Amino acid sequence: MCIVTVMSIGLTLLGLLEPGPRHGYDLKRAYDEHFGQDHPLHYGQVYATLSRLLKNGLVELEAVEPGAGPDRKRYAITDAGVTDLDGWLGRPEQPEPYLSSTLYTKVVLALLSGRPAAEILDTQRTAHLALMRTLTRRKAAGDLADQLVCDHALFHLEADLRWLELTTARLDALAQEVVR
């Protein structure tokens, strides 16, 4: 489950920098703790993103500390970075239209080819419920942050299951429309 898309990693790092300057290593740790339980960031991603933010004037180097290895750089958010972050947080995410579904395609193809469409829906239901059980168990063992992440997934899976139920109930009618 990846809760931060690639596009928003830069903005997420800006958000983590806003309370105060940090090293790349600290940023990765903070990111992984809050958002990366299933998909921790690679160091390469952190430094590539930071150099892009630096080039665009959204962060600046606050300090360069010499160490045993490469110099340790401390990054700070700039005013332009705060403006970008502010704009992003205030803008609603585009609601996903969910208008193209592989499952719908499979159901129609099954009806067209005379295969048992109800079985496709049943198999999918079993897979969805199995994942929901896994997430529910994880929720029981997790902290509040983990519970909320799992709930987000559970509500979406539940929506899919409601669709599966409704489609199962309307299979005969759909078959009449599709197979003409």
Added chain:
Amino acid sequence: MTATPLLVGRDLHRTFGATPALAGASIAVRPAEIVAVMGPSGSGKSTLLHCLAGILRPDAGQVRYGEVDLSAAADATRSALRRTEFGFVFQFGQLVPELTCVENVALPLRLAGTRRRPAERTAREWLERLEAAEVAGKRPGEVSGGQGQRVAVARALVTEPRVVFADEPTGALDSYHGEQVMRLLTEAARRTGASVVLVTHEPRVAAYADREVIVRDGRTRDVELVG
């Protein structure tokens, strides 16, 4: 899972007037297993629960609880089993409005002959486990829906039954309180080793179970009856 089933319903049929509610439903529930019975409204899932619990007698088919043929047993035997071996949670708690919550929870123990003081002591312990200690002295009309359902769960578990039957236990609650009831119900059942037959049409509620059985038009599919 290989344990011998504790409760088995085999090829159950039940008609109400001209309406068939069950038309060949089968289910097996193993000790300490939580099974969700799912299906759309009117699919027969509540009728299945009532047959399994010995509340209804099936027209055809058999219900076995351990060595007892529940579908053929005398009313007195079935009543005794319901009192001593089974616990029940319904959509609306069905608490006795004149009694306080702790008296409601203690009721099954009192009916089984336990004296008031020890029965209420045990009832209070169960209210604490169900995070409802604060309502012990209140009457059901004075508590919220979520609190009432937690009291109902405490009442269902107070005798430490071997099977808990829960029929849409969160049906009248919002998501947050419904999840809380499910978490507490399943935790408590796992602690006491009770099996749970959980009827629900909500996938998020069913996800608290170990597996699901789907009922559609009074029938179940692909149910293994032998452990």
